[in-house]
Amino acid sequence: MADDGSPRHDGSSSGGQQLDPILFNQPSTPNQNPIPEGQDQMSLPTRSLTDLLHPPRDLALMRQRLFEVQDKIELQVDEFERYWPYVDNVWVRQHKAGTDKSGRVFTDYYACRLQRPTYTPKPVDTPRREGQPTRKKQIREGGTCQMRLKTIRYEGGYSGYTILKVGDETQHTHDLDHIDKIKRTSVLMEVAKSEVMKGYMPASVFTVMNEDMEKLTAAGGRYLNRNDVRNASQHWRQVHREELRVHEGYKYDHGNGIVRHDGVSSTAQINGDLQMIDPALNDITLLPPDTLRFPSASRAFLEPYLPPKEPTINASGLPHVTLTYATSMDSSLALAPGMQTLISGPESKAMTHYLRSKHDAIVIGVGTAIVDDPSLNCRLEGVGGFGGLGWEGQPRPVIIDPGARWMISPQSKVLRAVQSGKGRGPWVIMAPGFAMDPMRLEMLKYYGGKYLGLTEFDKKWRLRWEAILKALAAEGIKSVMIEGGSMVINDLLQQENSSFLSSIIVTFAPMYLGQRALGVSPLSAVRFEDVRWQPLGSDVVMCSSGVKPHN
Numbered sequence: 001m002a003d004d005g006s007p008r009h010d011g012s013s014s015g016g017q018q019l020d021p022i023l024f025n026q027p028s029t030p031n032q033n034p035i036p037e038g039q040d041q042m043s044l045p046t047r048s049l050t051d052l053l054h055p056p057r058d059l060a061l062m063r064q065r066l067f068e069v070q071d072k073i074e075l076q077v078d079e080f081e082r083y084w085p086y087v088d089n090v091w092v093r094q095h096k097a098g099t100d101k102s103g104r105v106f107t108d109y110y111a112c113r114l115q116r117p118t119y120t121p122k123p124v125d126t127p128r129r130e131g132q133p134t135r136k137k138q139i140r141e142g143g144t145c146q147m148r149l150k151t152i153r154y155e156g157g158y159s160g161y162t163i164l165k166v167g168d169e170t171q172h173t174h175d176l177d178h179i180d181k182i183k184r185t186s187v188l189m190e191v192a193k194s195e196v197m198k199g200y201m202p203a204s205v206f207t208v209m210n211e212d213m214e215k216l217t218a219a220g221g222r223y224l225n226r227n228d229v230r231n232a233s234q235h236w237r238q239v240h241r242e243e244l245r246v247h248e249g250y251k252y253d254h255g256n257g258i259v260r261h262d263g264v265s266s267t268a269q270i271n272g273d274l275q276m277i278d279p280a281l282n283d284i285t286l287l288p289p290d291t292l293r294f295p296s297a298s299r300a301f302l303e304p305y306l307p308p309k310e311p312t313i314n315a316s317g318l319p320h321v322t323l324t325y326a327t328s329m330d331s332s333l334a335l336a337p338g339m340q341t342l343i344s345g346p347e348s349k350a351m352t353h354y355l356r357s358k359h360d361a362i363v364i365g366v367g368t369a370i371v372d373d374p375s376l377n378c379r380l381e382g383v384g385g386f387g388g389l390g391w392e393g394q395p396r397p398v399i400i401d402p403g404a405r406w407m408i409s410p411q412s413k414v415l416r417a418v419q420s421g422k423g424r425g426p427w428v429i430m431a432p433g434f435a436m437d438p439m440r441l442e443m444l445k446y447y448g449g450k451y452l453g454l455t456e457f458d459k460k461w462r463l464r465w466e467a468i469l470k471a472l473a474a475e476g477i478k479s480v481m482i483e484g485g486s487m488v489i490n491d492l493l494q495q496e497n498s499s500f501l502s503s504i505i506v507t508f509a510p511m512y513l514g515q516r517a518l519g520v521s522p523l524s525a526v527r528f529e530d531v532r533w534q535p536l537g538s539d540v541v542m543c544s545s546g547v548k549p550h551n
């Protein structure tokens, strides 16, 4: 194990369990269990050679991201536990996790290894123990890099880490390779130790670990040497004075050390064995069964109507707004009021999820929340929870519910998505004067959501769209996708609101929903502008940059 910088935690209780167990009847996951006093909260599985042969996905890229921390990085707990031990040679923990009032938020501070002062050994090294030789301590480089970060761990109805840069420094004074040269990661040291503990000589372990240099480098082991393997296993070897052997297929060659001699490397052997035992190891990303795919070839027509890559809040304080919904040929959203109706075909459903991945938030009216019980997450392949990292590409669900009508519960699909790490906690927009049930408020917070109170009304005593959109922008939302339902869409297509729309994307499906259906039709006539029609499966998608009154 690395002597420091590894993600040791203080074993404090999660504290998030004061909540009513019936109301918060969420399925328990290992991360949500209280941590017994004194127990290491992040007891990671022992690392073995297979960790090097089957490293986590995009390991080199992730190490670089966790080294630079250019932007905020969000990781689910298992992802943090998987990747952090590969950068614990860079980051040294400064103080123990502090927790907030709720007892569910834990903050740790880390500094770059090179922030520690330079160590210069005393002129005469003192003997370590009687009879043992003195150890030459080397000068340790330090005091040169001020990069710092904090990790915020949330525990509750969802669990995860947010990693953020802190302090004035925006970048390291050195590259990642420099740290790899002076310090090994805990993963490398554990792999080395566990392999020796199987009865192999350190020199043999070193040869085997070096066989796949590309993977070793991705894991931070470019500068791994025989002494590292000896040091990692020194204590074990002192206690277990066993005869150690070379790996099968290797031999000692005078002058060259341990070398391979049978043409089949040990790593190739292990690779082969693993494939026979568990083919899934070849594809470590097992996607949930409801994962959707929207091929790159189908995406081009949407490009001009999407939020820009780096969306900004405009001069009026408004985000990019896309209105999108699916209708029948008689402009209906559902077979009847109070009913959910599947209108989109599979291709346009996948398109809707692609659109969700491109927006910071999805907005619906409470009518839709009550009738549809929607998940409001993005189930596109590559998005967080569906093969992607953390919550990347997962929009924030927003429900406009001025009168607090939505009876959200842990069984609501939107919260089930949160519980399984496949969606974000919802925000609820409310009007003043409605007493919020404190238990529901607490539950929403527990699942990472919140209430936003608005006080600006229009002539019909509805919340003003400008105020809704500005409030979201003030919360950091730069792009909003509004999905419905009927009242919301009709409202937004009206002249007083339509200027807030940056794009409109409507799926038309080959069906009539009949005369009892719930329709879309704004009060006054409008005409779509700058239109492009695109067939998609059996549907047709209309993209537009906005509407104008039609006289």
Ligand SMILES: NC(=O)C1=CN([C@@H]2O[C@H](COP(=O)(O)OP(=O)(O)OC[C@H]3O[C@@H](n4cnc5c(N)ncnc54)[C@H](O)[C@@H]3O)[C@@H](O)[C@H]2O)C=CC1
Pocket (backbone or CB within 6 Å): 324, 325, 326, 327, 332, 333, 334, 336, 337, 338, 339, 340, 341, 343, 364, 365, 366, 367, 368, 369, 371, 372, 400, 401, 402, 403, 461, 462, 463, 464, 465, 483, 484, 485, 486, 487, 488, 489, 491, 518
């Ligand atoms: N086919 C599609 O693409 C979609 C279909 N739907 C369908 O639409 C139906 C629901 O539509 P509606 O009943 O019209 O409900 P809705 O979803 O439009 O919600 C209306 C309610 O939201 C609140 N609200 C919305 N905007 C507000 C504002 N500016 N100020 C204050 N309160 C506001 C009010 O409480 C209002 O009663 C469902 O059947 C659903 O399945 C919903 C979304 C998309």
Ligand SMILES: Nc1nc(O)c(N)c(N[C@@H]2O[C@H](COP(=O)(O)O)[C@@H](O)[C@H]2O)n1
Pocket (backbone or CB within 6 Å): 325, 326, 340, 341, 342, 343, 344, 348, 349, 352, 364, 368, 369, 372, 373, 374, 375, 376, 377, 413, 483, 484, 507
């Ligand atoms: N694009 C689209 N096509 C349809 O046929 C629909 N019925 C909807 N409905 C919207 O999608 C929400 C459901 O979301 P989840 O799949 O549960 O995440 C629903 O609430 C409507 O907003 N949309």
